[in-house]
Amino acid sequence: MKKTLLVLVIWCLVGAVAVAQEEGKKASDFHLGLDLQTKYIWRGMEMMVEDAAPVVFPQLSYQKGGLYAYAMGGYSINGKYAEVDMGASYTYKFLTVGLNDYYYPTIDSAQDDYFNFKSKKTGHWLEGVITIAPESIPAYLTLSNYFAGADKNAEGKQAYSTYAEVGGHYDFLDDHQLALAVGAAFNKSCYNGYEHGFGICNVELKYTYNVAFKNFTLPLSVMYIINPVYEKAHVNFKAAFAF
Helix, strand or coil, X not given: CHHHHHHHHHHHHHHHHHHHHHCCCXXXXXXXXXXXXXXXXXXXXXXXXXXXXXXXXXXXXXXXCCEEEEEEEXXXXXXXXXXXXXXXXXXXXXXXXXXXXXXXXXXXCCCCCCCCCCCCCCCEEEEEEEEECCCCCCEEEEEEEEEEECCECCCCCECCCEEEEEEEEEEECCCEEEEEEEEEECCCCHHHCCCCCCXXXXXXXXXXXXXXXXXXXXXXXXXXXXXXXXXXXEEEEEEEEEC
């Protein structure tokens, strides 16, 4: 399954290159992105607890119709954190179904173990995601599950960490937005240290100001994040460049 996902994403990107070449001067379906976060918080979790530093996220994506594929990295500016992600999804009307592969390379060695897909030794985290986003209201519901890979509990068994998030946003003054998201872990999972059952693990209030330039718009966001599981709070800044 892990190799299949990797091949699927690469196939989508390579096939998209051929299509783009044939379409000549038409607008490209490829997109580049670069996000900057002052602190890496994801689904309420601190991804860098020690030696925390701002993180940059370069990304290449392809989108045509309902198909979306991406390859993304995550690198802290102090060299203490690295992440390599790939994924693909398909959207039909209000429903999006996707697969993601999260991988965390070594940061102190020239060699790594990226192609190790053995269940008990792999560093890959394979996730299935379903998102429902009605077109009539600015809200969504996401359900995700790590169905394979390095998501193991204390006994070394697959934990099947499950996370659900509901959110919505309100746009005002043309280029301003307020958004609220609430996420919960459904079982003993990576979101709660494999120690608790159901519980709210992520409450995020985000304000975004879209700065308009001549050829692109730069979203700037500040997020107030609370993690009730660990009783922690964060204020985070994010700039999202997209081309």
